[in-house]
Amino acid sequence: MSIIQIENLKKAYDTNYVLKGINLNIEAGQIVGYIGPNGAGKSTTIKILCGIISDFEGEVSVMGLDVRKSPIEVKQKIGYIPELAALYDVLTPVEYLRFSGKLYNLEDNVITKKTSELLRLFDLHDKANTRMTSYSKGMKQKVLLISGLIHNPEIIFLDEPLSGLDANAVILVKEILAQLKTAGKTIFYSSHIMDVVEKISDRIVIIDKGEVKADGSFETLKANAHLGSLENIFTALTGGSEQHQSTANEFINVLNS
């Protein structure tokens, strides 16, 4: 049975449909890259899968649990790492991780131990007791990653996990995702960084305007589209490269006028 099942998922804000019938089945142990232009509905899908948004149309189940009926159980079993560096930045990382760990019912000593080790692995141990107001975006993102993984979830949802990270941290995160996959975890993430998606995803889902435009491994997508890179496939499906070129031309013309 698929670990994530989405059947005819629709979601509207007011009367405006941002998701217009998504169908997806995801097997355990896969890394799924979920990509699309701004406003395509990526974050909304992830929020629905994590049990954060409950008013939607269609059926969605995660690990066999209906996300509408048992959001708490779903939340306990998954990890969610949001896009914007949304955390209480007047707290220190240690305080924040203690807070979020306790919300996952972890024991104090487990939290303390994991926190100090994970912060050390992310090179944050010397700032572990400084308030995060002075942190850079990348440092906050690292704390968010730890807070979403500390309870060792089965499925990990990441919304733009690489934004704001420096090159070394990107490589580290990529490696961590690969290791998590080896450990049998399922990873579902959205990203704009095409070459990373291309390299680490088992499966790539491209959505645009609330609809799935392409779905499959990078090789299948490439074979179907006869285009070299994921970037080319992406623009072909969501914008059209001629379109981009003529826009760019016009842009230069306006500047020259």
Place this chain on the structure above:
Amino acid sequence: MDKLILRFVLFIAKTFLKKDIDFEKLKIIAETKLIMDRRRVRVTMKKQTKKEPNNQILMTLIVYSIMGLFIGALVLSLKEIIITMTIIHSYVLFMMAMTLITDFSSVLLDTTDNQIILPRPVNSKTFFVARLVHILVYLLQFTIALSVFPLIFIFIGYGILVGFASIITILLTVMFAVFITYLLYGFILRISSEEKIKDIISGFQIVMTIIFAVGFQIVPRLLNIENLKVTMPIHWYTYLLPPMWMANALQAVQQLHVDGPHLIMILLAIALPIVTFWVMIKFLAPSFAKKIAAMGNAGTQEEIVLNKEGNRQKGLSEIISPIVCVNKIEEAGFEMAWKMTARDKGFKIQFYPSLAYILVFVFIVVFKRGEDFANTWAKLSGSQSFLWCVYLPMFTISAAVSLIAFNENFAASWVYISRPLKQPGSLISGALKMLLVKFFAPIIFILFVFSFYVWGYKIIDDFVLGIFNNILVFLIISHLGKSYLPFSMQPNVNQQTGKFIRVIYQMAIIGSLVGLHYLALKIWWLVIVLIPFSAAGCYFLFRTVQNYSWQKISN
């Protein structure tokens, strides 16, 4: 203190609520929230903050208890229990509701909770009760700060029985304040968007700061009205005023005598806060939470006024700027500062209350203490107090010189550095002109109209000289101080450096100019002769500021 109260509240919560609540999670949420409360920068305290606050809330609580001391003292001087108690309970009700709206709104309307706590396995009931516990602890801290001195005075003045009854009525009043706040929020949420709410709340915050500022000036002055003898019989509208229920209930306790109206009052005093609180928890709060949850999602857009051709209409600042500015850069500084001061919450909260001070100062200085109001008014036109009207506005307006340098979004000032500017001083002179046109001009106009009404045409030349002198002082102050580009500095870090010294030479400069002006009043033609000199000084200084090079700009 908050930890102690938290333990107490959690104990109560444990006894009464069992179902569906995870107390471990509840405790950690409430604890974390309280830590954040302590570190949050408060509106009323903003000016004093230099570094990251460790226990901001404590300072606020101390300020509140000093207010309480005033009110308590005021109350002890009145002998009528109804008036006393009505004042105390109105004070608690008002302060509590205002505090909730202004200080606590950032907590209630914070949508980061949705992003941080909602993805975690916390059921909605636990989350809700955690919020409630947090609010209760917060409320109790403020209740204690507000009422500790009034209660001490009540125990002294009316004895133990009334004292204990007052503790209960004050707690009930606080409950009612929470209900009022919730109603207000519910109402605002129903009629408007998130951005609007923030505007409305910052409006309340400004009112609150003004009340603090003015309250500390006025309340001590009221302390000698001890002969006030008013009786308050029960009217029909008495039944509509919560503080009156409390007061009448306490009167019944004091006299140990209960008649029909008092019985109704006691029932109202006890039953209504409890019933409304229950209604709030049961019905209002869930829908409220849903509304807040929805807030993070729906985007709101600020509408821009369009003219007939479908283009954006020119704003007032864009019409004025070519008239008062000499070059494009200055116009840019003028327009940008104009718009920012209208929209930036941080500036509004710090600046507008200081405008209210002008009125307070005029009141205090022109109408001296202890004198009959009508008498002072009659003698006013013979005096030379109009000089106060001419020069007082400058104290507040010049404070804005440092305010416009600071902004939360200070990092955006990279735009100045990246542009090919030879003389960035024009940006500063543009912003200074903005302050003069937007704030100084209307205020001096109002004061001029007032003065013209009292003293007649003979003050016209004094105002002309005064206006130039004011501009001169204003420019000297900004010239002598550090020159920052508008909205380019991080607030609260070095905002205060050199403030004391600035105030000192500000006083010295204004003092000597006012002195000069005062002496000039003796010779009728001297004021007129001085005007061109002052105007020339203004012109010269404006040129100097405009030509500031990058070396002169501090960062």
